[in-house]
Amino acid sequence: xxxxxxxxxxxxxxxxxxxxxxxxxxxxxxxxxxxxxxxxxxxxxxxxxxxxxxxxxxxxxxxxxxxxxxxxxxxxxxxxxxxxxxxxxxxxxxxxxxxxxxxxxxxxxxxxxxxxxxxxxxxxxxxxxxxxxxxxxxxxxxxxxxxxxxxxxxxxxxxxxxxxxxxxxxxxxxxxxxxxxxxxxxxxxxxxxxxxxxxxxxxxxxxxxxxxxxxxxxxxxxxxxxxxxxxxxxxxxxxxxxxxxxxxxxxxxxxxxxxxxxxxxxxxxxxxxxxxxxxxxxxxxxxxxxxxxxxxxxxxxxxxxxxxxxxxxxxx
Amino acid sequence: xxxxxxxxxxxxxxxxxxxxxxxxxxxxxxxxxxxxxxxxxxxxxxxxxxxxxxxxxxxxxxxxxxxxxxxxxxxxxxxxxxxxxxxxxxxxxxxxxxxxxxxxxxxxxxxxxxxxxxxxxxxxxxxxxxxxxxxxxxxxxxxxxxxxxxxxxxxxxxxxxxxxxxxxxxxxxxxxxxxxxxxxxxxxxxxxxxxxxxxxxxxxxxxxxxxxxxxxxxxxxxxxxxxxxxxxxxxxxxxxxxxxxxxxxxxxxxxxxxxxxxxxxxxxxxxxxxxxxxxxxxxxxxxxxxxxxxxxxxxxxxxxxxxxxxxxxxxx
DNA sequence: TCGAATGAAGAACATATGATCACGAGACGC
DNA sequence: GCGTCTCGTGATCATATGTTCTTCATTCGA
Numbered sequence: 001x002x003x004x005x006x007x008x009x010x011x012x013x014x015x016x017x018x019x020x021x022x023x024x025x026x027x028x029x030x031x032x033x034x035x036x037x038x039x040x041x042x043x044x045x046x047x048x049x050x051x052x053x054x055x056x057x058x059x060x061x062x063x064x065x066x067x068x069x070x071x072x073x074x075x076x077x078x079x080x081x082x083x084x085x086x087x088x089x090x091x092x093x094x095x096x097x098x099x100x101x102x103x104x105x106x107x108x109x110x111x112x113x114x115x116x117x118x119x120x121x122x123x124x125x126x127x128x129x130x131x132x133x134x135x136x137x138x139x140x141x142x143x144x145x146x147x148x149x150x151x152x153x154x155x156x157x158x159x160x161x162x163x164x165x166x167x168x169x170x171x172x173x174x175x176x177x178x179x180x181x182x183x184x185x186x187x188x189x190x191x192x193x194x195x196x197x198x199x200x201x202x203x204x205x206x207x208x209x210x211x212x213x214x215x216x217x218x219x220x221x222x223x224x225x226x227x228x229x230x231x232x233x234x235x236x237x238x239x240x241x242x243x244x245x246x247x248x249x250x251x252x253x254x255x256x257x258x259x260x261x262x263x264x265x266x267x268x269x270x271x272x273x274x275x276x277x278x279x280x281x282x283x284x285x286x287x288x289x290x291x292x293x294x295x296x297x298x299x300x301x302x303x304x305x306x307x308x309x310x311x312x313x314x315x316x
Numbered sequence: 317x318x319x320x321x322x323x324x325x326x327x328x329x330x331x332x333x334x335x336x337x338x339x340x341x342x343x344x345x346x347x348x349x350x351x352x353x354x355x356x357x358x359x360x361x362x363x364x365x366x367x368x369x370x371x372x373x374x375x376x377x378x379x380x381x382x383x384x385x386x387x388x389x390x391x392x393x394x395x396x397x398x399x400x401x402x403x404x405x406x407x408x409x410x411x412x413x414x415x416x417x418x419x420x421x422x423x424x425x426x427x428x429x430x431x432x433x434x435x436x437x438x439x440x441x442x443x444x445x446x447x448x449x450x451x452x453x454x455x456x457x458x459x460x461x462x463x464x465x466x467x468x469x470x471x472x473x474x475x476x477x478x479x480x481x482x483x484x485x486x487x488x489x490x491x492x493x494x495x496x497x498x499x500x501x502x503x504x505x506x507x508x509x510x511x512x513x514x515x516x517x518x519x520x521x522x523x524x525x526x527x528x529x530x531x532x533x534x535x536x537x538x539x540x541x542x543x544x545x546x547x548x549x550x551x552x553x554x555x556x557x558x559x560x561x562x563x564x565x566x567x568x569x570x571x572x573x574x575x576x577x578x579x580x581x582x583x584x585x586x587x588x589x590x591x592x593x594x595x596x597x598x599x600x601x602x603x604x605x606x607x608x609x610x611x612x613x614x615x616x617x618x619x620x621x622x623x624x625x626x627x628x629x630x631x632x
Numbered sequence: 633t634c635g636a637a638t639g640a641a642g643a644a645c646a647t648a649t650g651a652t653c654a655c656g657a658g659a660c661g662c
Numbered sequence: 663g664c665g666t667c668t669c670g671t672g673a674t675c676a677t678a679t680g681t682t683c684t685t686c687a688t689t690c691g692a
Contacts, residue, residue, distance in 0.1 A: 019381045020406040026377040027419050028408055031678060044642060047680065061342040062376045062426075064452045065335045090336040092344055103343050110378075111457075114430055136380045141427075347648060360672060363650065638689075648679070653672105660667080 021049050022059045057136050062107060073307040080314060081292035083300055091304035097280045102129025104301050105206060105278040110137050113204065118144045120199045122242045123154040124208025124217050126278045146199045149242050149263025151175025154221060171195045173262040175243060176223045180259040187262060199264055205272045207297065209279035210240040211287045228257060239287020241266060241296050250294020266296050274299060280306040289313060334369045337362055373452050378423060389623040396630060397608035399616055407620035413596045418445025420617050421522060421594040426453050429520065434460045436515045438558045439470040440524025440533050442594045462515045465558050465579025467491025470537060487511045489578040491559060492539045496575040503578060515580055521588045523613065525595035526556040527603045544573060555603020557582060557612050566610020582612050590615060596622040605629060
């Protein structure tokens with residue numbers, strides 16, 4: 001699915017040319033052939049440059065509406081769970097929901113993040129996708145990234161694509177360790193404390209929501225086992241946020257697993273003024289609903305079908 | 317030229333549909349026909365909706381680059397005049413520069429303005445064009461507009477297109493009055509003071525730059541006469557910002573005309589943290605250069621040819 | 633030094649898109 | 663009631679765009 005990230009960035013020279021082409025094309029309404037003539041390049045080349053520009057995020061189409069598209073659902077979600085904001089993107093049957101959510105999330109942040117702000121991020125495919133799309137914006141606006149949990153490798157994908165490297169702060173620890181005592185020791189480390197403190201001061205956080213399902217990223221990346229998940233499920237877990245599991249009402253469970261996590265807990269997370277959750281898919285409906293009930297986030301980005309399902313399951 | 321602003325806004329219902337279509341088209345990469353099938357609309361209709369969406373600014377293509385396109389020129393301008401930022405958009409011979417500058421300016425602000433901020437604006441075609449394009453962004457982000465000068469009608473065009481009306485504060489006075497004493501009296505009025513105070517507290521200002529040429533908006537709209545301009549020119553005026561004329565070095569001239577203006581003076585303007593000037597065209601080269609020298613603004617948005625000319629005239 | 637592999641570039645084609653035209657429905661004045 | 667006018671709609675066609683295939687050059691390894 002992921003068509004690879006290709007080259008990470010352009011030569012500044014290429015970027016200049018590309019900007020110019022994009023400007024001619026999108027703002028001046030010249031055709032690709034006209035641009036080609038003007039710049040002495042073949043039409044084909046222009047076409048390819050534009051495609052590249054779009055894929056790399058240099059050219060970005062913004063839909064300038066307060067909502068992604070589904071007004072009624074958004075209003076309902078906000079009302080039900082006291083969210084500051086909800087974004088519901090139009091349905092698209094059987095499609096790559098993650099990519100679309102990532103797009104929506106990146107769009108959300110493009111409109112909010114300001115110069116030199118700090119963005120705390122969790123992990124998960126959606127979050128990483130959003131970060132990739134945001135890469136240029138982040139570097140131009142001088143945004144610092146900080147991870148909410150340990151587990152460096154889980155973040156690499158989202159972080160690598162920019163030359164933002166100077167401003168990325170990852171908690172230098174695994175996401176889960178073998179024993180509570182180890183977690184405690186790590187959390188007492190100076191470098192770890194520093195980053196976690198930084199994360200707590202962020203103005204925005206972007207998180208995913210995990211379902212308690214076998215396809216969960218947590219299992220896929222080896223941080224947890226199916227057996228553990230089975231246990232969690234028996235104890236009432238319906239979802240997790242940054243590795244912390246909660247039940248149907250959004251109440252955090254008391255699991256030994258949690259004590260072996262390195263990362264912010266949900267109470268600390270809630271201190272961040274704007275916690276944006278991006279998640280969707282049939283499997284995650286319960287997890288999202290419960291997370292919303294528990295007020296673990298205040299902005300939700302999801303898709304039409306999921307929003308519908310969340311709301312429908314409500315009267316229970 | 318101005319193809320009319322058509323309807324000002326959509327029905328919320330139409331907007332929802334349009335957002336959806338735009339999302340399918342631009343983010344999901346469906347073809348217009350596919351969208352048509354899915355929504356039971358003719359392909360043609362989708363095509364027209366998209367066009368409408370683009371024209372109305374619901375769909376906006378953002379070129380996500382720190383510069384509009386001409387890196388070298390931007391760097392040079394910044395360096396020469398100590399600007400915080402310069403944006404130079406690619407040349408386009410003999411074209412509607414104003415529209416393009418307006419586009420660039422709106423893009424600039426879309427990336428900066430944040431929720432509930434206040435934007436102070438001057439007048440001029442470029443500024444009004446930018447405001448029109450920004451209309452939706454302004455209303456969604458709850459941006460307040462405040463005028464930097466009197467002359468209500470000059471602002472209407474830029475302000476009318478949004479339903480932002482609740483947040484627009486215009487100085488309730490003419491731009492120029494017949495006599496200094498009248499200006500003083502007006503400037504002592506409570507309502508006028510209120511708005512001007514508001515303007516001074518804005519974080520961003522968007523201004524145009526006027527040339528001392530017969531086509532100037534000031535003359536066109538009857539606020540000044542050719543004779544006056546001739547006089548100004550003789551006294552060394554090369555340009556004006558919000559009606560205040562300055563000479564080649566950017567020093568404000570001591571003209572009786574200034575004392576009949578109702579609006580902020582350039583020293584007050586300079587107190588605004590981010591003063592963005594958008595202007596271009598052969599006639600305005602000297603005016604822009606001098607304005608930059610006088611540090612009357614700290615962000616400049618112009619076009620390639622003008623930037624070139626500004627820089628070339630420099631060694632003098 | 634040769635050959636294979638990779639990537640850029642263009643040609644030809646298929647498809648998507650937007651422009652123009654023609655039609656029909658309602659609005660309005662007569 | 664009738665003509666006329668405007669607006670929205672769909673049909674047709676020219677054009678713009680993207681895709682696929684082929685060619686060519688360049689790089690890397692043997």
